[in-house]
Amino acid sequence: MAEKRMQVREHLRLEQFMPPAHPILVACEKCGKCASLREFTFVNEKIPTQRIGNCSCLHCGHQWSMPAEWNFYSTGTLWLTIRCHKNVLWILNRPHLDFMEQFIAADLREERMPEMSSRRLSSALPSWLISGKNRDDVARCLKKLREKLEATKLD
Numbered sequence: 001m002a003e004k005r006m007q008v009r010e011h012l013r014l015e016q017f018m019p020p021a022h023p024i025l026v027a028c029e030k031c032g033k034c035a036s037l038r039e040f041t042f043v044n045e046k047i048p049t050q051r052i053g054n055c056s057c058l059h060c061g062h063q064w065s066m067p068a069e070w071n072f073y074s075t076g077t078l079w080l081t082i083r084c085h086k087n088v089l090w091i092l093n094r095p096h097l098d099f100m101e102q103f104i105a106a107d108l109r110e111e112r113m114p115e116m117s118s119r120r121l122s123s124a125l126p127s128w129l130i131s132g133k134n135r136d137d138v139a140r141c142l143k144k145l146r147e148k149l150e151a152t153k154l155d
Helices: 094-105 114-119 132-151
Strands: 005-008 024-027 034-042 051-057 063-067 080-084 087-091 108-111
Touching (some): 024 051
Antiparallel strands (some): 024 034, 051 063
16 A cells, blocks of 8 residues: 655745734634634734634624734634544644645655744644544544535635
8 A cells, every 4th residue: 555645835924824914714703604714913013922813704794803822722612623642633624624634644755854843833732633543533534524514604
């Protein structure tokens, strides 16, 4: 059987899966269905410490702003989250899910530029997520998130 290989792209960072290039999928605070965070703004443009996410629901049309601080991904209301190995596995959107599925499924992850490893998205992933012993469970959780995403109407 052919080995699944993935060449880790040294330029790929989490910011590339975020607005304005790709909206983040969140849960609507009004109806609980899928909404999108399409842009970030800052409370004080001169000192960008407080980030606000501007959201709109894809179903009920509700629009609101929510704090998007450093822990937004683990404690926010992301649409694609699931409990996995006593942790929360979160996905921002379809391109992020595509990357994670490919990365987790790869038997061999080739590093093209090891000196830049700390700058890559793949190097920022927690050890429980990339551990070989957890691969099947993580892949199963990613599959459930894919099913949820495919069942979501993104009009």
